[in-house]
Structure formats: structure tokens, C-alpha cells
Amino acid sequence: MESAPLSRLCVHTIxxxxxxxxxxxEAYQQAGVAGITVWRDxxxxxxxxxxxxxxxxxxxxxxxxxxxGFFPGVTQEDRSKxxxxxxxxxxxxxxxxxxxxxxxxxxxxxxPLVEARKQIREGIESVLDYAKQxxxxxxxxxxxxxxxxxxxxxxxxxxxxxxxxxxxxPSVGVAIDVYHLWWDERLEREIDRCGKLGAIMAYHVCxxxxxxxxxxLDRGLMGEGCIPLKQIRSWVERAGFDGMIEVExxxxxxxxxxxxxxxxxxxxAYIEHV
Amino acid sequence: MESAPLSRLCVHTIxxxxxxxxxxxEAYQQAGVAGITVWRDxxxxxxxxxxxxxxxxxxxxxxxxxxxGFFPGVTQEDRSKxxxxxxxxxxxxxxxxxxxxxxxxxxxxxxPLVEARKQIREGIESVLDYAKQxxxxxxxxxxxxxxxxxxxxxxxxxxxxxxxxxxxxPSVGVAIDVYHLWWDERLEREIDRCGKLGAIMAYHVCxxxxxxxxxxLDRGLMGEGCIPLKQIRSWVERAGFDGMIEVExxxxxxxxxxxxxxxxxxxxAYIEHV
Numbered sequence: 001m002e003s004a005p006l007s008r009l010c011v012h013t014i015x016x017x018x019x020x021x022x023x024x025x026e027a028y029q030q031a032g033v034a035g036i037t038v039w040r041d042x043x044x045x046x047x048x049x050x051x052x053x054x055x056x057x058x059x060x061x062x063x064x065x066x067x068x069g070f071f072p073g074v075t076q077e078d079r080s081k082x083x084x085x086x087x088x089x090x091x092x093x094x095x096x097x098x099x100x101x102x103x104x105x106x107x108x109x110x111x112p113l114v115e116a117r118k119q120i121r122e123g124i125e126s127v128l129d130y131a132k133q134x135x136x137x138x139x140x141x142x143x144x145x146x147x148x149x150x151x152x153x154x155x156x157x158x159x160x161x162x163x164x165x166x167x168x169x170p171s172v173g174v175a176i177d178v179y180h181l182w183w184d185e186r187l188e189r190e191i192d193r194c195g196k197l198g199a200i201m202a203y204h205v206c207x208x209x210x211x212x213x214x215x216x217l218d219r220g221l222m223g224e225g226c227i228p229l230k231q232i233r234s235w236v237e238r239a240g241f242d243g244m245i246e247v248e249x250x251x252x253x254x255x256x257x258x259x260x261x262x263x264x265x266x267x268x269a270y271i272e273h274v
Numbered sequence: 275m276e277s278a279p280l281s282r283l284c285v286h287t288i289x290x291x292x293x294x295x296x297x298x299x300e301a302y303q304q305a306g307v308a309g310i311t312v313w314r315d316x317x318x319x320x321x322x323x324x325x326x327x328x329x330x331x332x333x334x335x336x337x338x339x340x341x342x343g344f345f346p347g348v349t350q351e352d353r354s355k356x357x358x359x360x361x362x363x364x365x366x367x368x369x370x371x372x373x374x375x376x377x378x379x380x381x382x383x384x385x386p387l388v389e390a391r392k393q394i395r396e397g398i399e400s401v402l403d404y405a406k407q408x409x410x411x412x413x414x415x416x417x418x419x420x421x422x423x424x425x426x427x428x429x430x431x432x433x434x435x436x437x438x439x440x441x442x443x444p445s446v447g448v449a450i451d452v453y454h455l456w457w458d459e460r461l462e463r464e465i466d467r468c469g470k471l472g473a474i475m476a477y478h479v480c481x482x483x484x485x486x487x488x489x490x491l492d493r494g495l496m497g498e499g500c501i502p503l504k505q506i507r508s509w510v511e512r513a514g515f516d517g518m519i520e521v522e523x524x525x526x527x528x529x530x531x532x533x534x535x536x537x538x539x540x541x542x543a544y545i546e547h548v
Contacts, residue, residue, distance in 0.1 A: 109484045113459070144420065145420070145457040145458070146418065146419070148457035149482050149485075149499070150484040150500075156459075159459065183419040183422035185387070185388075208423050209423075210423040210424040211489070212423065212489055214489075215485070215487075215489060226383040226424075
């Protein structure tokens, strides 16, 4: 399978966490990275307005804002706070020109997963008009089952597709991340279904290391793990997706290295393995 | 829901890893634990024969031997070695009077999951006659998707049920472990299906901590995590299972405490939360 073109390479600011936003933009551009997905913490150094200005002037493609979500809560107050926070995220996405917000939907120990999914759906529906007015789309990101306890009650692409179908709005779709979904025997057919729903809004890559030394912060660079990246990309593209390919790696190991050197590795891994 | 009776309480030797087998048997009996599942490493201190003698004389119910499996391999030689090891496990199970061997089926980075599952099925079929002659049953244990990279390509109860159905032998069934399966929205119906297949051979409990600090060695005591234990037990019992309830906890934290005290906690947690 041919390499994906560099014009589709996007990097998440969290991937190069040690770089503040202006340094990240500069470094990405020097490395030939075309797109950027901005994590909300990266907006803090300059503030939203200045960050937006920097991004516009850079000419980089702003792919997504990460992240909204965390809808479930034990009390009504908790759930209301989550909605407020999602509206702020929508404001921020609009300000920086991000067409999509990635939703890490949330899970709370003590709330059964079925109930949590109900609260997630209600949460998305509650902020949907606000998102539409801002022309920002919402992408449900199904998370690996190892995060079902405290990060997301949506743990398969099938569940995300079901939710998209139930909500049935062109403003709500899915972010497909290979790290979370690679193990699922239903992945190929659910990617196909997601495409038919017109719902593939984002595609995230990295790799699954064996052994994985940390539940959160030990993602691998593409090619150093066991995820069949080219196969999954072929499924996503067959389903009609031709958008940016986003490199999202949380790694204590890589955050410790020189981030310019790391970007070089990302680019090489993207060309060879994605 | 009523507490499960103490007559169904079984503890895995790995749960109290610091205790050698004779100390474990003594401590379990003092704590009123009726059953024991023996991990193969626990047979090393006394050897298989002496261990068997100790277990018979104790009068404890030997529930399972843990563990066989790890069938997939890159070379034919690797796969043959795995079969030899499984035959040794069958010998050991027969020797200690364990009616069931739990199979951690295996996965190897670089072998696609579909191929790994094929090798697992072939591996089980290759040792099946040997197991039958020894009157030892084989229980496929689906493992959490976070182990799909290097421990098991069977990651849902649905996949385990499919494999049981394909192999179609009364000597091959499933070990249901809440830690691996609690997150799956299909769990209730797959437990039902497993019961209809006559295939529920073991039921393992512990809890899922939030946050979980280690991929392998941070299992929680029942009641200190987010697994709906009583609900899952009700499904398993409705599906016809009335066998032993096995406490299997790998925990660096608990292994550091006094193991007699830990057994007291296990018993209390079993009564209150299982």
C-alpha cells in the first residue's frame, strides 16, 4: 500500500507536549506537517485570541480541538458543569477555526455504563444547537475498554455508530483512533457502517506497544507496535475518508526526548508505516 | 441479592502469591475457603506429586489448574513447544485432581489476531484427545482487549463462545472472568449463550480499580472498583452456573500485606460484594 501523502499529516499538540503552541507551530511547519489538532491546554500559554491569530497567520490547517465530553455525572450539577465546559470548548473551536471537537465522552465509577451512555447522548443533544450555530461538529471518540471505568462508556466503534444513528444530525460523527479500536473483530464492518452514516470525522494514529507499560502514557510511534495500520487505513479510505491523518501519541518516553528530533521520527514513521 | 454461600468460595494461589502451597492450603482452610485453584508455579515448591498428596489430604476442592494456552507462534517449532507444554499442564491437572485447565490462549505481536485465533483453535484441537483421556476439561478464558497485543487474541465472551461452538466438544468450554469482560455491552446475552452451550466452566471475580495503575498487577478486591459484581453473578447463575466462585487478584499492593489479613478481607468482600 502506498504511503499516505504528507499533505495529510497532522500532529496533535499533546504529541509534542513540551512545546508551547508557538514553538509547536514553528516546529511542525519546519518538519513539513500540514495540519494541527489543538488540545485545550495548549491554548493557555497565549490565550484563545492570540492562539487563534497565530494559527491563522501560520496557514496551517486546524483539524480539530481536543477535547470536549465527560458528560456523565452523579448529580445534575455535575452534568450542568460539563455542558458549560462543552460550550466553552465550542467557543474555543470556533475561535481557532477548528471544524470539529473530539469528544472523550466520559464515565464515572458508580454510574452503570448503560446509564452513562444515556447521559452522554443527552449531553451531546443538549449542546448540539450551540455547536451548530458555531459551525463546529462533534466527533464521538470511542475509547479502549480499559478506559470504561473512568474515561468513556463508549468503547467500540459499534457503540459510537449506534449513538450517531440515534442522534441523527450531520453535526455529530465519530473520531476513529486505531489505539482504541484495533483489537475489535468488528472494526472493518463498523468502519464501513460509519462511512455509510457519513460520520467519519477524524482518523487518529499511533501504535500499541508490547508490553504497554502504562495505561495512559505509553503509546507507541507508528510501526513500533502491533496495530495493522495500513490495513485499517485501507478500510477507512474505502469507507470514503480522505481527510487528515492525525498523529496522537501520549508518551512519557517521547516527551523526554528532543521534540524536533521526535517530529522527524513521526514524519519518517508516517511515511513508512501509516 | 443474597450473598453467595461460603461453600462456593475458591481462591487462586496467585491471589496470595507470597504463600507457598502448603502455607496457602493451611491459611485458606483456617479462613474457611472451600476451594483452591492452583497456578502451575505453586507446584514448584513441593513438586507435582507432593503437591497432589497435600491437596488430597487437605480435603479442599481443587477447582482448576492455571494455566495452559499460549498456542500462537511464529514458527512451527514455537507452536509445537506450546502443545508440549499444554500436555504437561494436562498431566499436572490430572495429578492434582483439577477437573479444568484455564487457557490464556495467547497472542504474538506480528501475528494478526485472526490468524492467532486460528492457531489457538488448532492448538486446542491438537491437545483435545490428550485432555479427554486425562478427564481434564479446557476452559478458554477471554482476556480484556488490553491484552490483545501479547496475551490473548480471544478478547470477548462472544469470541470464546464462537470458538467453543466451532470445536464442539463437551471437554472445551469457557472461564468467565469479570475483570476481562465487565465492560462489554454484549456480556449478558453472551453469558446466556454460553450457558445454552453448556460451556460455563469457571467464574472468576475481583474488581476494576479507577484509576488502574498497572496493566497487569493492580486488580482490586471485590467492592473497591466499578464492576457490577452482583449483576454479573445473577446473569451467570440464570445461565445455569452454580459452581465455585474464584477470587483471582494480581496485586502488587495486596501481595505486600500480611496474607492472612488479606484472606480475611477477601472473605468479607466475598460476602458483601460478590
